[in-house]
Amino acid sequence: MxxxxxxxxxxxxxxxxxxxxxxxxxxxxxxxxxxxxxxxxxxxxxxxxxNVVAQSLRKQQTRTLGHLLNTITRNPFFAEVALGLEEQALQHGCNVFIYNVQASAERERLGVETFIRRRTDGIVFTSPVDPANVELAAKAGIPVVQVDWLARVDHNAVLVDNEVGAIEAMEHLFALGHQRIGFIGADPARFRHSADARPSVAEQRLSAYRKSLAAMGIAADEALVQIRPYYYSLDERDAAEGYAGMRELLTLEQRPTAVFATCDILAAGALQAVHDAGLRVPDDISVIGFDDTYAARLSPPLTTVALPMREIGERAADLVFRHMPPPSDAASEPDIVTLPSRLAIRGSTAAPVSQ
Amino acid sequence: MxxxxxxxxxxxxxxxxxxxxxxxxxxxxxxxxxxxxxxxxxxxxxxxxxNVVAQSLRKQQTRTLGHLLNTITRNPFFAEVALGLEEQALQHGCNVFIYNVQASAERERLGVETFIRRRTDGIVFTSPVDPANVELAAKAGIPVVQVDWLARVDHNAVLVDNEVGAIEAMEHLFALGHQRIGFIGADPARFRHSADARPSVAEQRLSAYRKSLAAMGIAADEALVQIRPYYYSLDERDAAEGYAGMRELLTLEQRPTAVFATCDILAAGALQAVHDAGLRVPDDISVIGFDDTYAARLSPPLTTVALPMREIGERAADLVFRHMPPPSDAASEPDIVTLPSRLAIRGSTAAPVSQ
DNA sequence: TGCTGATATGTCATCGATGACATATTGGTT
DNA sequence: AACCAATATGTCATCGATGACATATCAGCA
Missing domain, CATH: 1.10.260.40 (lambda repressor-like DNA-binding domains)
Incomplete structure (x- = not known):
């Protein structure tokens, strides 16, 4: 005392x-x-x-990062990113301030201002809500890194190539012999930020699905595309949407032999629908997910597109440090790092029964 | 710039x-x-x-909390606690430093020292690894709150009554008519900190299981008790343990009509085992979990003992503020808050088929 | 002897905000 | 006229660490 x-x-x-x-x-x-x-x-x-406070004042450097998390309640994806970020920041002797934004642009702004006042040496936006807030931080002279999504290419970012990931998922299904492939995904319109913004994650995955089919010369069948309202709530609501989506697909006269769900929770709901319909995965129908949240790792194990969540956080930290003043050499140009996804093949996909 | x-x-x-x-x-x-x-x-x-840094120095108060998270990789339980803590800290104008301890006592010590140097106004230990580190922080005059578990009662804590929760789960099964109830849980020995420490979470849940049976006058049958090595890894490893545990139970000559699993991941694995054995939940066998991580909310929905994770974090913040100097009145005595769990009845439990 | 460079240590302004204290100017009261 | 309280604003030490700069000592060398 x-x-x-x-x-x-x-x-x-x-x-x-x-x-x-x-x-x-x-x-x-x-x-x-x-x-x-x-x-x-x-x-x-x-x-x-x-006394690090006094040291920070004197050195004009706080050895501190701010992490703005667009949690949308509980999202294990972001938690894992936060872990990677923290881990890497520690390597550089920095500590991380967490700030949960809860999908509110206003709260995001408050978070940025808080970090400016705390003179954090950098700010990481995990799924920025409003690009204006990123701008705000950048104008204050704080190195900024966007994770998971970015509206424009003016700032640093660590991204995953959703298109490539989705295409790999589809090619996995093609390779197994599937031709009639359903889609269950979020409504891209709900996630559009502005007209000139880059396509949202939902858009990227949907368009990759369409492109893959086209590349295989398979005619698009809109009856196979289930666009569902929810996304990223990651609880029973989303699971229910996956369930409902799969139910629709199963009632089709000619039902798909495989289904590509754009996130694991939708896929988990879909699995349940298959099960409840008295069908079996993957014998009667294959299901593939996206993200590799641990929903995919439970039972039954789900084939999914795994994102390198931890590494995303680590790379985000690296970018911050590269852009901390004095900016290392040419580091005044924005850095955009794109990490590859990896197809995690588990038990939910198999060759279709020949008809 | x-x-x-x-x-x-x-x-x-x-x-x-x-x-x-x-x-x-x-x-x-x-x-x-x-x-x-x-x-x-x-x-x-x-x-x-x-400039909050200068202000902190002058005011001798940083408006900052440190959160030591014993992550053990990804644990949604703790993420939710962190959210509640951050939320409530914000109400008091405080920001939260995150520090992932990864189950290492050494890292935990480093974290405490970091927070001391940063002069955080309080430290929250979520699942402390080594009680000595809690002591270390307290001796530095920093208000300390332990979450989820505590070794001794010298400091503030926010706890959940695991015993009551487990008993309620058992009583739910009794009420449905179950008598022959299996147990799948972690090995308490792996989580014992020291001889004089209070019982671990695993111990509490196991002993509640035994007490419940005894209270009902049901003879203990050790064949029904599956103690498994893993716990809290919360991925396929734990699910696999749940799976294996259930397999053992199903091979018993007289198999249980219900199973109490001490965490949702074990329960999820158990569900899969039931399914793979060609049996149905809850028709053939009931399964109940613990924690209400969202593993329980997917499909199939799991009856489980829900812990008020968000609220735990919030109360932890409250305790810190109550004990911040000048200590509000009599707040020099340690506060121990115990929150109730809640039985979330979903689809995995039902009355046994009469035999 | 006197000079140089290496070694050893002290002084103090600085980072930026704060608030106790001092000072100054009112308008209103006896 | 003398005084007081309310109003308005400025001065400056302080929080603690840092590092530029000044100073001091000593060994070695010309």
Missing amino acids: QKAASLKDVARLAGVSTATVTRVLHNNGYVGEETRARVTSALKETGYQL | QKAASLKDVARLAGVSTATVTRVLHNNGYVGEETRARVTSALKETGYQL
Whole structure:
């Protein structure tokens, strides 16, 4: 409960000046053998712990990152990103401030202002809500990194190529022999930010589905495309949408032999629908998911497009540090890193029964 | 990119002293009508943002909490707690530093020291690894709150009554008419911290299972108790353990009509085992889980003991603030808050088929 | 002897905000 | 006229660490 010792206290105890204590602490400059010993023992005795607040003020650097998380309640994807970010920040001696934005542009703005006032050395936006807020941070001179999605290419970003991932998923199904492939996904319109913004994740996955079919010369059948209202709530609501989507597909006169769901929760709901219809996965119908949230790793195991979540966070941290002043060399140009996804083949996909 | 304006800059622009600017900023003391206007417009013009670092140094208060998370990779339980904590901290104008401990006592110590150096106003341990680290923080005079588990009762804590929760789960099964109830759970021995420490979560749930049976006058049958090695990894490994545990139970000559699993992932694996054995839940066998992670909310929906995760985080924040200096009144005594769990009855439990 | 460079240590302004204190100007009261 | 309280604003030490700079000592060398 005694207030913490300051440099001055240590200096007094050791009978030296504060400058000498600093020199011992950081092991630079000249310090006599005997003096060093006295200071060291004084440090021990007082239980001195550096005051990082004072240090930050003096050095004009807080060794702190701000992480704006667009949680949309519980999203394991983002939690994993946060972990990677924190891990990597630690490597650089930085700590991370968490700020849950909850899909609100207003809260996101508050978060940015908080971080500006706290003089964080960088800000990471995981799924930015409003591009204007990214701009706000950048204008304050703080290095900014966007994760998962970006509206424009003016700033650093760590992305996943959703299109490639989706195409690989489709090609996996093609390779197994599927031709009639259903789609269950979120409504892209709900996630469009502005007319000139880059396509949303939902849009990318849907368009990749269409492109894949076209590339295979398979005629598009809109009856196979189930666009569902929810996305990213990641609980029973979304599972229910996946369930409903699959139900629709199963009632088709000529039902699909495989279904591509744009996220694991939708896929999980879809699996249940198959099961409840008295059919079996993957014998009667294959299901493939996206994201590799651990919903995919439970039972039954789901084939899915795995995103390197941890690594995304790590790379985001790296980008921040590359752009911290003084900007390392040419680091004034925005860096855009795109990481590959990986197809995790589990038990929910197999060759179709020949008809 | 221009460095941020300071109070002095604003003062100069407005032609007043820094004291006056402070008064305008915090709206206290006397400020003339016309002066206020000049200052206000100077604030606007410079885009002034308070330097919280300097403020913290001066006020000897950082408005910052440290959150030590014993993640053990991805645990949605803790993520939800973190959210509640952050949310509530925000209400008090505080931001939260995240620190992932990854089950390492050494890393936990580093985290505590980091927070001491950063002079956080409080530290929350979610599932502390080593009680000594809690002590370390407390000795530095920082209010400490333990979440989920505590070794001794010397410090504040927010807990859930695992025993009551488990008993309610058992009583739910009894009420449905089950008598022969299996158990699948973690090995308590793996989670014992020290001889004199309070029982671990795993121990509490197991002993509640035994007590419930005894209270009903049902003879204990150790063949029904499946103690499995893993716990809290929350991925396919744990699901596999649940699967294996259920397999064992199903091969019993007289198999249980219901199974109590001490976490949802074990339960999820168990469900799969039932399914693969050609049996149906809940028709042939009931399964009940614990925690209400969203593994329970997918498909098929799982009856489970729901923990108020968000609220746990919120209460933890409250406790920190109650114990921040000056300690509010009698708040020098440790506060131990125990929150109730809630039985979330979903589709995985039903009356047994009469035999 | 006097000079140089290496070694050793102290002084102090600085980072930016705060608030106690001092000072100055009112209008109103006895 | 003298005084007081309310109003208005400025001065400056302080929080703690840092590092530029000044100073001091000493060994080695010309």
